[in-house]
Amino acid sequence: MKMKRNGPVMVIALLLVLLAAYQMMQNGQNARAAAHNSSELIRGKPAPAFTLKGLDGKTYQVGGEGEREKPLIVNFWASWCGPCHEEAPDLKRMYDKYAKQFDLYGVNVTKGDRLEDVKGFIQKYNISFPVLLDQEGKTAEKFRILFVPTSFLIDKHGNLRDVIHVLPPDMLEKKIQMLING
Structure with a gap:
């Protein structure tokens, strides 16, 4: 029983x-x-390769075989993101100051943004570096973007050197100088 x-x-x-x-x-x-x-996202190893169209109509390729002329910062952002608005003037100043020594691509996570808002953001901050449109979100997936802004510092050999978020202007400049001199 x-x-x-x-x-x-x-x-x-x-x-x-x-x-x-x-x-x-x-x-x-x-x-x-x-x-x-x-x-795909290990410091010192190659950054993920991607190809995106820019607001300027050009196609931009990042990663893959071969060296770059200059190191690169890939900054993921969105027009609705408060910290992105905070960071934009500092990125612009740094790009204007060091444009001959590094490239900066702003990758808009367009899948979650509106093109009119993207253009308004660019105009508001007088952004002069290329802005690329991640319309399907595949590039953000490759870089495992959890929140914006997130920036990836890539040396001229295509290797990931650092991942940063909004920094005070002096710390941002130090990171950029280290990337340039790296």
Whole structure:
């Protein structure tokens, strides 16, 4: 009689053990996949390659084989982002000051933005560096963008050197100088 009452409990316990084992296997596979994908964003390793159209109508290619003439900052932003508005004047000043020594591409996460707002942002801050449009969000995915603004500092060999967010102007300038001299 006792065995009949414990039977359902044993079946449930067995199912829970099997479910736990299955979840552990899935987590292991997910961790391996994440480790494989994260190799795209390791400091000192090549930055992910991408091709995007700019507001100027030109096509820009980043990454891949070969060296660049200058180091590069890829800044992901959106017009609705408060910190992006805070950062824009500093990025413009740094670009105007060091444009001959590094490139700066502003990548608008257009999938979550409106083109009219993007153009208004560019006009408001008199942005002179190329603005690229990530209309499908695929480039932001490659760079695993969780929030904007996020900037990637890439040396002239195409390797990721640093990832930064809004910094005070003096710290931003130091990071840019290190990238240029790096």
